Amino acid sequence: MQFCFEMDQETWKKAFATFCPRCVVRLFCHDWKVLKMSEKDIVNFLAENNDEQIETSFLEIEQRRSLQVTELQNGNGDEMNATTDFLCISCLGILMTPFLEDCSQKVAETVANDNYTFNRFQCFYFLPHQLFVSDKVSQDTAKQLFGANAVENEAHDVKEIFKILMEPLVTAKLKVPRSIDANFEIAINISHREAEKKVLPVMKSKSPRSFTHGKGKHPAKRLKPLDGVSIAQVKHAISKISVEELREMSSSLSQPCKVEAIQLNHSSVYVGGRYNKYSRTLPQTPWIIDGKRKLENSVQEFLGGPIKDAFRADGYNFSSSGREDVDVRMLGTGRPYLIELINPRFPSVPQAKILEIEKKINEQTSDISSSGLQIVSKTDCKRLKEGEEEKTKSYYALCRFIHPPRQTQLEKLGQLKDLTDVEIKQTTPVRVLHRRPLAVRIRTIHKISLRGFDDNKQFFKLELSTQAGTYIKEFVHSDFGRTSPSLRDFVDADVDIIELDVQSVDVVWPPGFK
Template sequence: MFPLSEENKHVAQLLFSSGTCPRCIFRLCGVDLHAPYRRPSKHAAWLLVKQEMGKQSLSMGRNDVVQLKEAFKWITHPLFSEELGVPIDGKSLFEVSVVFAHPETAEDCHFLGEVCPDCFKPAKNKQSVFTRMAVLKALNKIKEDNFLEQFPCPPNSPKTVCTVLGIECTHGAVFVAGRYNKYSRNLPQTPWIIDGERKMESSVEELISDHLLAVFKAESFNFSSSGREDVDVRTLGNGRPFAVELLNPHRVHFTSQEVRELQQKINKSSDKIQVRDLQLVTREAIGYMKEGEEGKTKTYSALIWTNKVIQKKDIGFLNDLKDLKIDQKTPLRVLHRRPLAVRTRAIHSMETRYLDEHHFRLYLKTQAGTYIKEFVHGDFGRTRPNIGSLMNVTADILELDVESVDVDWPPALDD
């Protein structure tokens, strides 16, 4: 005999007489002991419980009900453990997906589509609009009286059992992080494809991730990094932090020596990039890469041309400017993929090196997210002030290098 509070005994009897399964009775009566769910043995049912509790002047909220997914775990985990002969870890990265079908109740949710049509939108890779999240959204939106008019309460008892359509075993994603250097001025960070046509042979993403995909025997990947450089910009110094999410890998255990060998393999495969500090990380750790990204600093080296003849004294004043605030309207060259806005950025410091009457090199330490090219040439006045306006010349940038990305992640490893 499992404990039910006195006020729940009448409700439990009512539910049982309506055909509600014993496990759902436990859920709706708030029994949070695991044992009852292991023994063999709904929204509408919940409303029934709420009504009966109201008759007894007792309140009943959804938080008082054991969630279905929790009850399902309590039911299935012991069965898997017994059948496979291994302990069950609820946080394991090994996932088993089971697809069920029950034609008798397949239409139960369809009335929600008429009452709350805005909750059900077609989505990619979804065969039906009646997804779990969409149904929950509609159930939270629909008024209780309206629901009771549309659906029997208590719900009708099913006459058939569900059938299994398929079982799929997958491994949760694993994450690999590191830092990369890019030495080519003809290499995009991600595949450059316009209107279905590839514009360049490869990318930083592919030169790194293709090796990881093969070694981890993963189905696919997602690449992310701390910012990005243009195709014609090199990334030098200690490199740019990156992370690769490997989906459904078939191999996940690697020694530190094997990871070092993988890093060497990537580095030997191309002279356009190099990676360092390659390591396995957790999903949570990737947050450090993006955390406070705009507050970080980056250092650049730019080769600059001026239309007017300059002398060394003409550029010296730039060395004295500290924490210069600039306003940057979204550059024309990225307006097709970024919203129009004016962003204030800081040029923390500048250092100049005179080359000749029309060229000098400029070293900048800036707030992350600063458009360096536009700070030099002004982008038709969309960035103010800019090097051209500060020097009263027409200035352009011939070469740009990222010298450092000041994000202290992932942890540096010994060579």
């Protein structure tokens, strides 16, 4: 590794006037040991390896700079930052100590403000596109200054160095380690507004073809970065435009990069349980028709609200193993459900606290209840949906003969218990035809048994056990003959359904419950 450069003092002075010390070494060599040093140590290091004079040159430049700053401060304070503050044309300031300090401080403040609990973190960095331009320009400048041989052909990426420099600073402030599989994510967005205004439009006019949209299916819907162009587009444009032109367009830049935004996100936490519904006027999910709410409450909101509050999440997604109609009760052991908590501030709620939440859910209404509530792992979530189509479900249905039954029809009703595993063909019911494709689905009725009559033998109660996905109401009244055979065919009479209760949904959920 060479740390000795054959350059005269004038060249060193020029180098320090153009680049920050870290970028000077970045363009010369790959050694991480040097790159990680503080700016002062880098200058010392160069002086030791080359000429003592280097340090003097650097200090001289520094001094001249601060002198200018003071002069300007006396004149017009506002312009201080705008014009004379030194700007490394290579890293646009982001590799310089004050910026690194400032950025890590802002991260610490944002995290403290939002009050997350976490024990590991990971960082994502979004850096301005102008860095690609300045990198190409500064490598060329370096070659002119120091001679083509002295400069490394492939200098380390500014982003790579920035990440490595930031990590110890952030870790020290947050007091927890960084880990690539951490659930807590910090996204640091650094922008260079001046370049977006001054350089980008020029690039667009010089190489307009670089910025056209791809031929994707929905180019307009693709996620776009802040300034509306992608890295690939900028890189393409850079390859099409000459270095001189790039230098020309970025020469007027005077401001350093800025920390635009720091976004925090904790990955989702999943909570599972089973719910019962005792009301015939409560929908499972908010019932909205033409933008208007039909009913005030829903199972989803009764469950999701308190859970979301306890985890201090931004929002939640509710899913369950099947669903029941608004006028159908969910009895027995309940229906399995899952709630995904989005961006929880307090992700590791202890089980004792979760039982308290469940108690709160059950106290707010007599229309629903929840049991078995617990945190479930993401891999277990698949089990909920797997059971949806194959598993057995059982129901109680209160039915009626439309006309007073004849003896033969009553006998047929009694014989229903002899049927086992009858296959029926269900054409998509009219009731759901607006949201499901038209198809004939084969479903199995495992068992039907008569559970009782009223005094006139006009009303009767059936217990049915069927394959999941069977439309029970349609099985009873035949849905204009679209479900066949139906109960009407088996009993040879016009029958209708009055009330339906789901008795059991046979899925083991939450994992290990009961």
